[in-house]
Amino acid sequence: MYPEPSLRVGDRVRRSCRIERRTGERVESSELLWFDMIPDHPSPDDNDAESYLLATLLLSMKEGRTLVVHGAVTHELASNLTEYRDIWSSCLAHLYQEVDFEITRVVEGAVARREAICAFSGGVDSTFSLWSHAGRNNGYRSQTVTYGVMVHGLDILLAEERAFARAFARAAGTLRSMGIPLLQVRTNLRDLVPVNWEHLSGPALVASLGCYKGLAGVAIIGAGQTYGSFLVPWGTNALMDPLLTSGWFQVLHDGAARSRSQKLSAIAEWEEGFNSLRVCWEGPTTDRNCGQCEKCLRTLLNLKLEGLRLPDSFPEVDDLSPGIRKLRLTSPMVHAEWSDLFAAANRRRIREPWVRAVRLLLVRRAFRGLGPQMLNTILPPGSVRRRRAKALLTLGRG
Amino acid sequence: MRAMHLFPEASERRGGYLRRGCRIERHDAERCKEGDLLWYELPIQEIPDEGDAETFMIAVIMMAMQERRTLRVHGTISRQLLGNLTEYRDAWCLWLPQTYHPIEFEVDHVEEDGPLRPGAVCAFSGGLDGTFSIWRHARGLAGHRSQTIVHGVMIHGFDIPLDDQEGFSVAFERGALTLRSLGVPLRPLRTNFREVVRTNWEDVHGTALVAALGCFKASVGTGIVGSGWYYRNLLPPSETERHGAWGSNPVTDHLLSGGAFRILHDGADHTRREKIRALTAWPEGSNNLRVCWAGSDKGRNCGRCEKCVRTMLAFRLNDLSIPDCFPRVAPLHQLVREVKVTRWWHRLVEEADTRGVREPWVGALRFVLRRHAIRRRIRETVDILLPPGSRRREWAKMLAVDGTGT
Numbered sequence: 183m184y185p186e187p188s189l190r191v192g193d194r195v196r197r198s199c200r201i202e203r204r205t206g207e208r209v210e211s212s213e214l215l216w217f218d219m220i221p222d223h224p225s226p227d228d229n230d231a232e233s234y235l236l237a238t239l240l241l242s243m244k245e246g247r248t249l250v251v252h253g254a255v256t257h258e259l260a261s262n263l264t265e266y267r268d269i270w271s272s273c274l275a276h277l278y279q280e281v282d283f284e285i286t287r288v289v290e291g292a293v294a295r296r297e298a299i300c301a302f303s304g305g306v307d308s309t310f311s312l313w314s315h316a317g318r319n320n321g322y323r324s325q326t327v328t329y330g331v332m333v334h335g336l337d338i339l340l341a342e343e344r345a346f347a348r349a350f351a352r353a354a355g356t357l358r359s360m361g362i363p364l365l366q367v368r369t370n371l372r373d374l375v376p377v378n379w380e381h382l383s384g385p386a387l388v389a390s391l392g393c394y395k396g397l398a399g400v401a402i403i404g405a406g407q408t409y410g411s412f413l414v415p416w417g418t419n420a421l422m423d424p425l426l427t428s429g430w431f432q433v434l435h436d437g438a439a440r441s442r443s444q445k446l447s448a449i450a451e452w453e454e455g456f457n458s459l460r461v462c463w464e465g466p467t468t469d470r471n472c473g474q475c476e477k478c479l480r481t482l483l484n485l486k487l488e489g490l491r492l493p494d495s496f497p498e499v500d501d502l503s504p505g506i507r508k509l510r511l512t513s514p515m516v517h518a519e520w521s522d523l524f525a526a527a528n529r530r531r532i533r534e535p536w537v538r539a540v541r542l543l544l545v546r547r548a549f550r551g552l553g554p555q556m557l558n559t560i561l562p563p564g565s566v567r568r569r570r571a572k573a574l575l576t577l578g579r580g
Numbered sequence: 581m582r583a584m585h586l587f588p589e590a591s592e593r594r595g596g597y598l599r600r601g602c603r604i605e606r607h608d609a610e611r612c613k614e615g616d617l618l619w620y621e622l623p624i625q626e627i628p629d630e631g632d633a634e635t636f637m638i639a640v641i642m643m644a645m646q647e648r649r650t651l652r653v654h655g656t657i658s659r660q661l662l663g664n665l666t667e668y669r670d671a672w673c674l675w676l677p678q679t680y681h682p683i684e685f686e687v688d689h690v691e692e693d694g695p696l697r698p699g700a701v702c703a704f705s706g707g708l709d710g711t712f713s714i715w716r717h718a719r720g721l722a723g724h725r726s727q728t729i730v731h732g733v734m735i736h737g738f739d740i741p742l743d744d745q746e747g748f749s750v751a752f753e754r755g756a757l758t759l760r761s762l763g764v765p766l767r768p769l770r771t772n773f774r775e776v777v778r779t780n781w782e783d784v785h786g787t788a789l790v791a792a793l794g795c796f797k798a799s800v801g802t803g804i805v806g807s808g809w810y811y812r813n814l815l816p817p818s819e820t821e822r823h824g825a826w827g828s829n830p831v832t833d834h835l836l837s838g839g840a841f842r843i844l845h846d847g848a849d850h851t852r853r854e855k856i857r858a859l860t861a862w863p864e865g866s867n868n869l870r871v872c873w874a875g876s877d878k879g880r881n882c883g884r885c886e887k888c889v890r891t892m893l894a895f896r897l898n899d900l901s902i903p904d905c906f907p908r909v910a911p912l913h914q915l916v917r918e919v920k921v922t923r924w925w926h927r928l929v930e931e932a933d934t935r936g937v938r939e940p941w942v943g944a945l946r947f948v949l950r951r952h953a954i955r956r957r958i959r960e961t962v963d964i965l966l967p968p969g970s971r972r973r974e975w976a977k978m979l980a981v982d983g984t985g986t
């Protein structure tokens with residue numbers, strides 16, 4: 183990775199890095215990874231390669247390539263990413279290899295600024311984090327949030343310019359009510375880094391926010407999973423996000439001690455934030471809530487559980503049960519969220535049709551995995567018994 | 581207001597040790613109950629950090645949360661530690677809400693974070709996790725994360741009670757001998773923590789360990805805690821045996837870092853078997869392991885408890901003979917049937933299958949785990965069909981009670 187000098191592109195400042203894939207002396211490919219930021223803000227040193235290292239670490243692990251960084255990285259980030267790498271390679275060894283990284287300039291004794299910026303998409307998690315820090319509701323952990331940052335090119339792809347413009351305008355209006363300006367970053371990271379987005383989301387977000395480390399030394403990332411049900415490894419969680427911290431830029435994974443329902447109750451006190459919630463990423467337009475996808479339905483049920491009104495940004499849905507019946511819970515994290523919802527509904531003795539639909543959803547999922555699980559218990563993978571069973575089956579097929 | 585007040589006291593010399601103490605007072609409205617004295621005794625050559633109250637705040641936070649008392653610290657705490665302990669508190673309140681409660685902190689002096697001193701201290705009891713961590717850091721095998729270990733620390737008053745002087749001497753001498761082969765000195769530390777902090781040891785051992793290591797922060801900036809976890813076993817905490825709550829873990833240990841002393845939870849990227857394989861390069865380390873905390877002789881391994889058996893199996897998985905530090909009390913397949921296994925033991929069977937191990941204990945363990953899995957599956961299905969707290973479950977319970985005629 184070769185960091186390049188910053189340059190002006192239209193009305194933005196572009197920070198970029200040339201990524202070369204080499205085998206021996208042969209250069210196999212050369213691509214430019216860039217981050218566009220708003221001008222007139224102090225940008226990191228051109229030689230600062232931390233964002234580029236964060237953005238490409240999983241890619242180099244996927245391709246099994248030593249990562250050679252021709253730039254400056256703080257010792258703290260290098261140390262943390264060593265552990266970060268080990269989590270991925272020990273948990274998903276078939277996807278990510280344990281690669282070495284070589285850094286031409288390791289910076290010791292770096293000092294981070296005191297101010298904080300908060301990643302803001304308009305979703306429940308980031309809205310809650312911004313609200314609770316701005317209101318200093320986190321005791322000694324409260325941060326002074328000077329800016330929100332929305333990234334174009336991650337959950338809203340670069341091609342979806344109009345959708346991003348609408349989402350940004352709405353979010354900027356929301357934050358204005360708190361007196362916090364909203365900045366944006368554009369990046370081609372997802373075009374260049376073909377890694378499972380559910381794995382890449384955390385480092386990609388921190389890499390993008392790192393462009394503003396001249397303004398703030400703390401990045402707040404709203405937790406999507408609680409301490410009670412988070413998944414390892416995953417793109418962003420309470421275990422792994424702190425490991426994306428550098429000497430210049432501390433990453434604070436925030437709000438993992440609150441459930442989604444508790445967060446919604448808190449946000450309800452902030453009218454602008456509540457009415458502008460944007461949780462949907464599966465609907466036809468990424469800047470609005472569709473009211474039909476898994477996340478929209480889950481949020482609507484969270485609202486019902488807490489007895490809260492419908493935010494303006496959600497469409498009116500009369501009966502949630504048909505939508506719930508169509509769902510399939512593939513991710514363990516999402517399954518844990520629905521289990522929590524179901525448990526809460528039972529604790530509160532709620533007797534609405536949607537509770538039955540959720541029960542059916544969970545029962546369906548419980549029995550779906552039962553066949554393979556029983557097979558694995560009787561014929562454990564790799565065992566002699568399983569090999570014999572396979573041989574018999576092959577024999578039987580002639 | 582119910583409060584717990586901490587008053588750090590000046591260090592004093594006691595024989596060959598330097599004692600750092602803190603008076604703990606419980607206040608209920610205007611009434612003050614008699615205070616306990618929590619103390620740590622360090623080797624005389626160590627420099628104590630006099631004004632610092634971080635060690636004591638970390639030591640008692642879980643007890644204050646359990647007793648639902650505001651924690652009032654009459655000393656100095658770094659801003660970083662206060663922020664981290666706020667999150668630490670919230671995580672535990674979410675994990676075990678019936679036991680731990682959100683409390684407030686009030687501190688006389690909040691200190692801005694300073695630069696970290698170079699060098700690290702590593703907790704060492706002679707167990708596999710501490711032995712592995714010291715080995716890989718002393719040999720620089722952790723890449724950019726490798727630390728310069730200034731010394732190891734063995735704590736008297738945790739797994740070995742304070743009155744068992746002989747047991748501690750045996751364990752310490754053996755540990756010191758082991759570390760000498762790496763050129764790393766071992767320091768003793770004595771504390772009455774377990775006599776003063778009467779909170780479940782499984783929940784509190786992380787804070788206990790970090791508080792003890794913090795006594796050395798005047799000379800080093802990093803404390804290493806050897807991990808007993810493996811990252812792949814962290815899926816998802818709500819499904820683990822006790823809601824994922826365990827005193828020392830990779831999720832919350834780093835939240836015990838302060839402005840001048842940070843905590844590295846180390847080694848969760850290796851399974852127990854992998855750690856033992858790595859230690860074959862250090863015979864003094866693997867031949868002197870002390871993993872047992874359940875046996876009556878605290879200085880030695882009992883060879884029968886869950887941890888001893890699990891460690892012995894890890895040696896066999898590597899096709900290594902079991903070292904003499906584990907007494908042979910019964911054949912392995914018999915021991916496997918006697919111990920209480922957790923669901924993570926299935927990794928041992930997986931590893932045995934992968935490595936083609938065909939010893940009798942593999943079959944015994946497979947049987948035990950199958951029984952364990954079926955019971956868990958039944959429990960989960962019952963929880964979906966008769967959700968906890970639901971009317972349906974109450975009816976089912978009533979029916980069951982009627983059926984038994986009671």
